[in-house]
Amino acid sequence: xxxxxFLFWFxxxxxxxxxxxxxxxxxxxYSALCLAMTMVGVSALFVTLNAYFIAGVQLIxxxxxxxxxxxxxxxxxxxxxxxxxxxxxxxSGALKIASVGLLAGLVVGAIxxxxxxxxxxxxxNPVTMGTGMESTKALxxxxxxxxxxxxxxxxxxxxxxxxxxxxxxxxxxxxxxQ
Amino acid sequence: xxxxxVIFIVIFIALFGxxxxxxxxxxxxxxIYHPIKYxxxxxxxxxxxxxxxxxxxxxxxxxxxxxLFDIEIIFMYPWATSFREFISTGQGAFVFVSMIVFLAIxxxxxxxxxxxxxxxxx
Amino acid sequence: xxxGKDIFEITVNGLKLVVIFLMMVQxxxxxxxxxxxxxxxxxxxxxxxxxxxxxxxxxxxxxxKFLTKENFxxxxxxxxxxxxxxxxxLIPGAVAFSAIPMSTPIHIDAFEMFGxxxxxxxxxxxxxxxxxxxxxxxxxxxxxxxxxxxxGWGSGNKYSLMGALRASAQTISYELALGLSIVxxxxxxxxxxxxxxxxxxxxxxxxxxxxxxxxANWLPNxxxxxxxLAAILFFTTTFAESNRLPFDLAEGESELVAGFxxxxxxxxxxxxxxxxxxxxxxxxxxxxxxxxxxxxxxYVSVAQVQEWAASATSTATGASALVALVHFLSFxxxxxxxxxxxxxxxxxxxxxxxxxLMDFGWKTLLPWALANTILTAFVIYIASL
Numbered sequence: 001x002x003x004x005x006f007l008f009w010f011x012x013x014x015x016x017x018x019x020x021x022x023x024x025x026x027x028x029x030y031s032a033l034c035l036a037m038t039m040v041g042v043s044a045l046f047v048t049l050n051a052y053f054i055a056g057v058q059l060i061x062x063x064x065x066x067x068x069x070x071x072x073x074x075x076x077x078x079x080x081x082x083x084x085x086x087x088x089x090x091x092s093g094a095l096k097i098a099s100v101g102l103l104a105g106l107v108v109g110a111i112x113x114x115x116x117x118x119x120x121x122x123x124x125n126p127v128t129m130g131t132g133m134e135s136t137k138a139l140x141x142x143x144x145x146x147x148x149x150x151x152x153x154x155x156x157x158x159x160x161x162x163x164x165x166x167x168x169x170x171x172x173x174x175x176x177x178q
Numbered sequence: 179x180x181x182x183x184v185i186f187i188v189i190f191i192a193l194f195g196x197x198x199x200x201x202x203x204x205x206x207x208x209x210i211y212h213p214i215k216y217x218x219x220x221x222x223x224x225x226x227x228x229x230x231x232x233x234x235x236x237x238x239x240x241x242x243x244x245x246l247f248d249i250e251i252i253f254m255y256p257w258a259t260s261f262r263e264f265i266s267t268g269q270g271a272f273v274f275v276s277m278i279v280f281l282a283i284x285x286x287x288x289x290x291x292x293x294x295x296x297x298x299x300x
Numbered sequence: 301x302x303x304g305k306d307i308f309e310i311t312v313n314g315l316k317l318v319v320i321f322l323m324m325v326q327x328x329x330x331x332x333x334x335x336x337x338x339x340x341x342x343x344x345x346x347x348x349x350x351x352x353x354x355x356x357x358x359x360x361x362x363x364x365k366f367l368t369k370e371n372f373x374x375x376x377x378x379x380x381x382x383x384x385x386x387x388x389x390l391i392p393g394a395v396a397f398s399a400i401p402m403s404t405p406i407h408i409d410a411f412e413m414f415g416x417x418x419x420x421x422x423x424x425x426x427x428x429x430x431x432x433x434x435x436x437x438x439x440x441x442x443x444x445x446x447x448x449x450x451x452g453w454g455s456g457n458k459y460s461l462m463g464a465l466r467a468s469a470q471t472i473s474y475e476l477a478l479g480l481s482i483v484x485x486x487x488x489x490x491x492x493x494x495x496x497x498x499x500x501x502x503x504x505x506x507x508x509x510x511x512x513x514x515x516a517n518w519l520p521n522x523x524x525x526x527x528x529l530a531a532i533l534f535f536t537t538t539f540a541e542s543n544r545l546p547f548d549l550a551e552g553e554s555e556l557v558a559g560f561x562x563x564x565x566x567x568x569x570x571x572x573x574x575x576x577x578x579x580x581x582x583x584x585x586x587x588x589x590x591x592x593x594x595x596x597x598x599y600v601s602v603a604q605v606q607e608w609a610a611s612a613t614s615t616a617t618g619a620s621a622l623v624a625l626v627h628f629l630s631f632x633x634x635x636x637x638x639x640x641x642x643x644x645x646x647x648x649x650x651x652x653x654x655x656x657l658m659d660f661g662w663k664t665l666l667p668w669a670l671a672n673t674i675l676t677a678f679v680i681y682i683a684s685l
Binding site: 060148 | 182184233237241249256257259261263272276280286294296
């Protein structure tokens with residue numbers, strides 16, 4: 001087994017085990033921390049795919065911002081342990097997970113086939129596998145040439161989210177009145 | 179990227195830390211159980227059992243706004259690395275203006291958020 | 301994707317990572333001694349000077365004291381998180397610090413050992429060279445928020461939890477200004493790679509402006525002359541990132557007892573401080589790297605040092621080792637200077653109140669960082685016309 005393969009299997013197992021722990025653990029804080037571990041595992045898997053900048057962004061945004069939000073909020077609410085993870089036994093729970101997984105797979109497969117994702121495709125933006133910088137510069141190139149509208153729209157979307165979050169917090173009891 | 183090195187050092191540090199904790203527990207004094215000593219510390223007084231301590235919603239807002247602005251900053255990184263290349267291919271003005279538009283939305287968001295007193299900590 | 305091609309390289313790289321981590325751990329007693337003596341000097345009193353010459357053995361005595369303290373877990377704590385938090389405190393600091401280049405690479409010619417010939421190697425004087433250096437360091441440093449949250453929750457003490465939430469809210473607020481103040485530097489050098497950034501800061505100050513090349517031979521080509529505002533912003537935000545005064549409200553004694561590490565005694569308490577000093581070291585290293593030429597020597601380029609070393613030693617391996625040593629000394633001087641500035645500021649400025657702190661991060665540093673970014677982009681654009 002080559003070093004690359006060993007690294008991939010190690011990271012895949014760590015990510016999958018953390019992901020399963022999110023739904024199988026009873027304590028919500030442990031679930032959130034395992035989800036953070038999953039994000040870190042996914043970031044490492046991105047590195048094996050030579051997407052270095054995306055791996056760094058996954059660490060900064062997902063593992064370092066979104067999951068911190070999750071953990072902070074769970075700590076704020078002090079949820080009681082949810083021991084009803086599997087009602088009426090393990091078999092029923094396994095059937096639930098399997099059916100949802102099958103449905104999700106069918107939906108994703110239908111979308112992928114209809115948009116041609118599964119067909120053999122040559123990319124129109126070949127990226128050389130060098131140091132991390134070529135892929136980042138290529139990303140910058142594409143962002144400002146092909147996807148410039150999406151880029152600006154994203155700024156507006158983030159502004160809308162900010163307004164929505166503040167409005168939500170205000171309506172639920174206020175940012176200023178305690 | 180040397181992923182093997184990063185994973186190696188993370189595992190090594192985790193084991194090293196666990197080893198240090200184990201050594202500290204072995205060389206430490208005997209822990210004699212006494213209920214007062216094991217209570218959570220509250221400046222020496224018996225703890226006041228308040229069932230529902232209200233925590234401010236500002237922590238949630240700070241975290242959400244942090245995520246949003248962090249994503250915007252992340253978008254500036256590829257721009258920053260390829261800015262000089264864009265200038266050399268003659269598209270410098272276009273890229274600069276498009277980023278200024280993005281930053282204008284960012285600044286407007288920040289300005290609105292400050293003005294709406296969403297992050298007033300008192 | 302790994303640590304080397306053959307067993308020698310893998311072993312040396314692995315040992316190098318371990319040595320860098322242990323160096324970081326060992327620097328903590330020295331830094332604490334420096335802090336106690338330095339603070340005493342600033343406050344016009346004597347620091348510890350009884351134990352050993354100049355009080356140097358004080359930290360050894362303190363370490364022995366920490367080790368012999370009783371180890372206990374409070375009743376309301378969750379043991380797994382309670383024990384995981386100090387161990388996790390070590391990880392982000394060390395992983396990020398290993399990515400900072402401390403000197404030029406060392407080339408070793410082919411040599412004979414154990415009957416087989418080992419080829420020419422190049423060893424970097426850093427843990428690993430990350431292509432997207434600064435993005436990786438920022439990402440790993442942002443994981444430090446989990447230490448605070450795990451410690452606060454795992455202690456089972458609602459005041460620890462409050463302290464942890466406040467500390468993590470402070471940390472994430474200042475991460476914004478940190479990430480943004482770096483954008484100007486990245487634009488200037490056009491790369492995330494820390495080694496490339498260091499190599500771009502060699503020799504005297506020169507840049508192209510509207511077709512003319514401006515050279516100032518009396519100034520080194522350091523980042524601070526191009527980005528002074530970013531330097532100030534970066535340095536200020538790293539104070540908040542490592543919870544040092546004047547931003548250490550979350551662990552300030554007068555507020556929430558000791559914040560998130562109230563329930564930790566003995567060696568676990570020490571491990572949090574190893575993490576905090578690790579963040580200080582990352583901040584000093586990055587400050588030296590972005591704005592003060594990294595391991596470069598002012599006015600002298602790396603090639604000139606290599607020529608001198610080649611004429612001073614006989615073998616190529618010896619020459620490259622000498623060059624690496626000289627550059628490491630240069631880095632170390634700058635690094636030590638910034639660590640001293642951290643300590644100096646701690647004992648000079650009073651502490652911020654929490655709302656002042658958050659206002660400063662969101663309403664002062666963030667707009668200034670934005671202004672710096674826009675100004676830098678504008679000047680780069682104008683300079684290329």
